[in-house]
Amino acid sequence: MRKHSPLKLSKLAIVLMIAVVILAATPSQSQKAAAQGPQNDGMVCTTGPSFSLTSHSGYIGTPDGNVVYMWGLSSGADDFQYPGPVLCVNQGDTVTIVLHNTLNRAISLIFPGQDNVLADGQPDGPVFSGTTLSSLAKTAAANNGAVTYSFVANRPGTFVYQSGTDPAIQVPMGLFGAIVVRPASHSNWMFDRAETAFNPDREYIALLSEIDPILSQRMESGLSFNSRNYHPRYWMINGRGFPDTIAPNYASWLPGQPYGALAIIEPWHETDNPLPAAIRYLSVGSMDYPFHPHGNNVRIVGRDGMPLEGAALEDLAYDKYSIPVGPGQTWDALFTWHDPEAYNSNSNPVTVTFPNIMDMFFGPFFSGAPYLGEQGAIPVGTTSQNQCGEYYHIAHNHALYQITSWGVPMTGMATYTRINPPGGCQ
Amino acid sequence: MKKNMLSSRLSRRDFLKVAGAGLLVTGGAGVLKKFLLPEMSALAQATPPNKIFAATDGWIHLPPSPIYPPFHPDDLSPDPMFTTYIFGFRDVTGQTDAQILNQKMKAQHSAPLFWLNEGEEFKLELRNLGLQMRPDLTDAHTVHFHGFKNAIPFFDGEPSSSVSVPMNRAFTYVYRPHDPGTYMFHCHVEDVEHVHMGMNGLVYVRPAQGDKFVYNDGDGSTGFDREFAMHLSEVWFESHWADSHIQLPEWSDYKPDYSLLNGRVYPDTIAPNGMGYDSNGDLIPPSSHPELQYQPISSLVTCNAGDRVLLRFSNLGFMQASMTLEGIPMRVVGKDATLLRNGSTDLSYMTNTITIGAGESYDAIFTAPPHSGGSGADVYLLYNRNFNRSHSQGSFGDGQQMTEVRVYPGTLSAQTDPNT
Secondary structure, three states: OOOOOHHHHHHHHHHHHHHHHHHHHOOOOOOOOOOOOOOOOOOOEEEOOEEEEEEEEEEEEOOOOOEEEEEEEEEOOOOOOOOOOEEEEEOOOEEEEEEEEOOOOOEOOEOOOOOOOEEOOEEOOOEEEOOEEEEOOOOEOOOOEEEEEEEEOOOOEEEEEEOOOOHHHHOOOOOEEEEEEEOOOOOOEOOOOHHHEOOOOOEEEEEEEEEOHHHHHHHHOOOOOOHHHOOOOEEEEOOEOEOHHHOOOOOOOOOOOOOOOOEEEOOOEOOOEOOOEEEEEEEOOOOOEEEEEOOOOEEEEEEOOEEOEOOOOOEOOEEEOOEEEOOOOEEEEEEOOOOOOOOEOOOEOOOOOOOOHHHOEEOOOOOOOOOOOOOOOOOOOOOOOOOOOOEEEEEEEOOHHHOEEOOEEOOEOEEEEEEOOOOOOO | OOOOOOOOOOOHHHHHHHHOHHHHHHOOHHHHHHHHOOOHHHHHHOOOOOEEEEEEEEEEOOOOOOOEOOOEOOOOOOOOOOOEEEEEEEEOOOOOHHHHHOOOOOOEOOOOOEEEEOOOOEEEEEEEEEOOOOOOOOOOEOOEEEOOOOOOHHHOOOOOOOEEEOOOOEEEEEEOOOOOEEEEEEOOOOHHHHHHHOOEEEEEEEOOOOOOEOOOOOOOOOEOOEEEEEEEEEEOHHHHHHHHOOOOOOHHHOOOOEEEEOOEOOOHHHOOOOOOEOOOOOEOOOOOOHHHOOOOOOOOEEEEOOOEEEEEEEEOOOOOEEEEEOOOOEEEEEEOOEEOEEOOEEOOEEEOEEEEOOOOEEEEEEEOOOOOOOOOOEEEEEEEOOHHHOOOOOOOOOOOOEEEEEEEOOOOOOOOOOOO
């Protein structure tokens, strides 16, 4: 049964959508100091190469109106957040991460894809108590312990960092984040290949995760949890479930969930907009998420911090419309939207009768017209979030039971790609 | 299902106000026809659709045993040979309005297989006939052409960014396909429910290079003699039962009981195709299989030794499927409607197991092996090796997401239609 009336959810969604529109129209908002390049949309980089991460407990909001206890990693003196910050470094940087632990249990970090990681200056690796494996990495002790990890970021790409201690508990509880290593040669290439160039104003990340609220409840209550009972009920992008995913970065009503997932692009154009958007997909979940962006295929250019290239450096990139992002995997993709038909109401209308507006249900993001940059009549009483005839395409997990939130459908692991008319909304 | 609607949507009462209550109450073909007619002022520019699909509810057959009380078989079924309540599409192209109206509660699964030609505009009209088992619901429907490149939202079918089709209304989607390959389509309204309930199927785009090629490969490497669509879907009894009994499942408990191949499980998968429609517009069941009346698509692969056989896989279940063709290697030449090639670099590969995630498609070609002698067919099995995804009797066989590949010694005539 539904826990909340859909009407209530709809109102909430509409309030959020209005906020999106207002904020999208306002270029500058107050941002946290730790983040570089304050922005309403797009990947928020926390720049290094020296970082300080502190674990906190806190609460997040879920699309069904629930509040869930989580753990998270925050930069510097920032308050609790979920997920951890995106650590952006350059290829060749010596990355240093000081982990401070405020939780009442030992935690650690592992860095899959990074070689020769040091912990407090010594080679890091599995930690044993006698013959028992106690952690995948050196820990920061409970209640204000600390440990310093360092490594040289040898390869460009997208990587996960996550807890290496009791990971079946600590990762789904929120101790994870992303690392982006930019090639030494070009900061707006995904890899050291010209084919991976992207528009630096259109760089996005989709860090996919899942939450079992019973696990969270057990941790909040100081109880143990048997992982055999693990059963996720929420599925998130960048720590939020739809429709929160389309709210701006640092939306004030999502204080512990700073990162949005709305991508904003314009149609590809040979001279005016030749470069694609970059989208970095990562998963810290427990099963493949078959992520499906509507509107166009993505071009997969890298996997798990490796460019798709052959032994002779030949380009092995390929196009896909469903991206099966597996646990711990990262997929680096380029995205464009082309307008091959160039439909417009004056000289090139769609070749079908536009029905009477009373004969259709209008979605809240529909402009009332089939045409990019045009708006049309909308039934009386309909609320539209469309600003200037821009297009919206959904991008979502196609294991469709995962775009629900513990009983509320059409929420969860979904977001939108917004396609503005050329030149943007005027 | 969504009982109450966003404030942006029209309520049923609004329709009654607009249309006049008497029209809907009396119903009937003549009245509905007025609803479905396009605006008079625009008739001049309208050309007829290439296809008309109806969206409605219905009943299908899955093995009634083992039972799984109270969910399977469904006690509200109108006939014991039908076990499972569905939502679905029907191809009603060429039917009269009266015939089309007769198809309410006669949905099929999986959805009708169809194809388009690269570069040729294609119009698909969708008519929403309503849900007979659920008079309390006012669900709209759409067609989402999954994977269509550079779609505009108006024809994409995702209801929040576009429009959807209320009951007793029609809408025409226009596609100009530029990219050959294998796609799928589904309703995107209340998508976890409508897709799972059966509103999904396979669609493909033939390349300009010719009907017997998968892609414009330029070298014949994707050529084939015969082609078979293998559309994967799933049935979770509890959710189907919930829909017929005016209940809601908890979707995060999702666990499919049956995994289907073109809407059937083995050995029904090897039963023949349906035989068109009768004078009422209803489907004529496959020969000797009245229970498969609303599951008209056969998955039986027949070919001659030496034939190049194309298998088009698509998956609109929610779980990964690992389809194994035992005894015959396949070459995967395309994924997600994309030729596996980058410039001059061939990215195709040989395998005997293809793992297909939700919303993915794979194009695989095999060469039928030599015949072992005699006049009968050599039989090979194509099955999902995730065996526990089907509610079988405990032994491997009946109830599985499986079909047969039958290789003949050259006695088959040329293929005229896919899946024949």
